[in-house]
Every structure is written in structure tokens, then in C-alpha cells.
Amino acid sequence: MKVKQLVxxxxxxxxVFYLFTQPTGAANAVRGVMDGIGTGAGALAQFFNSLFAGS
Known part of the structure; x- marks a missing residue:
């Protein structure tokens, strides 16, 4: 348990260090993660729409 808490x-x-030393890089990283989540959600929605549409 100690190792998990330390990690x-x-x-x-x-x-926190990255945020304060490279704020632009941190913002780009967050933007990239959010874009990836949005793309994945869109692909999942398209899959289910195709699945239930019967096409």
C-alpha cells in the first residue's frame, strides 16, 4: 500500500511540476487527451447507430 501511495x-x-514549467505543453497534452476522448466517443456512437439501424 505504501508503494501505491508513493507512486x-x-x-x-x-x-504539478510540468504544469508550472511548461504550461503550453500541459495545455496541448490536455487538449490532445480530450480530442482523443471525443474521437473515441464519436466512433462508438457511430458503431451503435450502425448496429441498431440494421445497415
């Missing part, structure tokens, strides 16, 4: 703190510290 979590290390990741949070890295994210």
Missing part, C-alpha cells in the same frame, strides 16, 4: 504522490508532483 501516486510522485505522479501528482510530476504533473
Amino acid at each position: 501516486t504522490y510522485a505522479i501528482v508532483a510530476f504533473v
Whole structure:
């Protein structure tokens, strides 16, 4: 359990460090993740529409 907590703190510290030292890079990373989620959601919606439309 200690290792998991230590890794979590290390990741949070890295994210905060990255946010303050490279704000533009951090914004681009978040934008990229959101674009990926949006693309995946659109593809999933298209799949289910095609599945239930019977085409």
C-alpha cells in the first residue's frame, strides 16, 4: 500500500511540476487527451447507430 501511495504522490508532483514549467505543453497534452476522448466517443456512437439501424 505504501508503494501505491508513493507512486501516486510522485505522479501528482510530476504533473504539478510540468504544469508550472511548461504550461503550453500541459495545455496541448490536455487538449490532445480530450480530442482523443471525443474521437473515441464519436466512433462508438457511430458503431451503435450502425448496429441498431440494421445497415
